[in-house]
Amino acid sequence: MITVKSEDEIDLMREPNAIVRDCLKFVGERIRAGMTTKEVDTMVYDFVKASGAEPSCLGYYGYPASACVSVNEEVVHGIPGDRVLRDGDIVSVDLCAYKNGFHGDGARTFCIGEVSEDKKKLVRVTEECFFKAIEGLKAGTPLYDIGYKVQQHAEGNGFSVIRSYTGHGIGREMHEDPSVPNFGRKGTGVRLRSNTVLCIEPMIAMGGYRVRVLDDDWTAVTLDGKCAAHYENTVVIRPDGVEILTL
Ligand code: MF3
Numbered sequence: 001m002i003t004v005k006s007e008d009e010i011d012l013m014r015e016p017n018a019i020v021r022d023c024l025k026f027v028g029e030r031i032r033a034g035m036t037t038k039e040v041d042t043m044v045y046d047f048v049k050a051s052g053a054e055p056s057c058l059g060y061y062g063y064p065a066s067a068c069v070s071v072n073e074e075v076v077h078g079i080p081g082d083r084v085l086r087d088g089d090i091v092s093v094d095l096c097a098y099k100n101g102f103h104g105d106g107a108r109t110f111c112i113g114e115v116s117e118d119k120k121k122l123v124r125v126t127e128e129c130f131f132k133a134i135e136g137l138k139a140g141t142p143l144y145d146i147g148y149k150v151q152q153h154a155e156g157n158g159f160s161v162i163r164s165y166t167g168h169g170i171g172r173e174m175h176e177d178p179s180v181p182n183f184g185r186k187g188t189g190v191r192l193r194s195n196t197v198l199c200i201e202p203m204i205a206m207g208g209y210r211v212r213v214l215d216d217d218w219t220a221v222t223l224d225g226k227c228a229a230h231y232e233n234t235v236v237i238r239p240d241g242v243e244i245l246t247l
């Protein structure tokens, strides 16, 4: 069931989402070659805790870290560890913060040092997919128009859309209805109501869209080993557009 939030609930959601926003900016200013993904996770943990919030991913279905740090061919849910970031890598950092009884959720893909033109394009197009998706998005928009727009932009640029992971509703739970696929047919799906809060998160691959999960039971990698990127914001559907809580 898709719940809509009251204005008071949305006000409570501002803080955890602002913490996610600020944490992603903080990480973006510090992430660099030579760091391990575990060090990135520690930055996230410390930042979220210092902000008076809880890193919601930690312990979520047994997830062992505060952030998902996914490098190159890793699509999402990369478990931070000993992998060392190298010049030319692209790294997605995805994190959730819990405060005031609500979750915030966002992700960015960062370029480490000198990155190839095709990887740069992938990162840029993935980000653009989010902004295409929210163009014209407002109360009354059919849900799958979001995925339609992401898919049009990604495939129009020669990339593919990851199918097996989606965006989602968010609120008192990290994952609420509806599921928000990044592909779909225009004009289909439920019409979104005002004050619905969604995480819109294009996951875009340079090669094929098929993924497999590593033996750690979390890390999703592309089957063909080509790079993928991820970009996510939490948004509120409004009568005349969207309000982005993590920007
Ligand atoms: N932030 C992720 C999302 O967008 C959640 C990752 S799953 C977790 O849905 F286990 F790491 F929390």
Ligand code: CO
Binding pocket: 105, 106, 167, 168, 199, 201, 232
């Ligand atoms: Co999310």
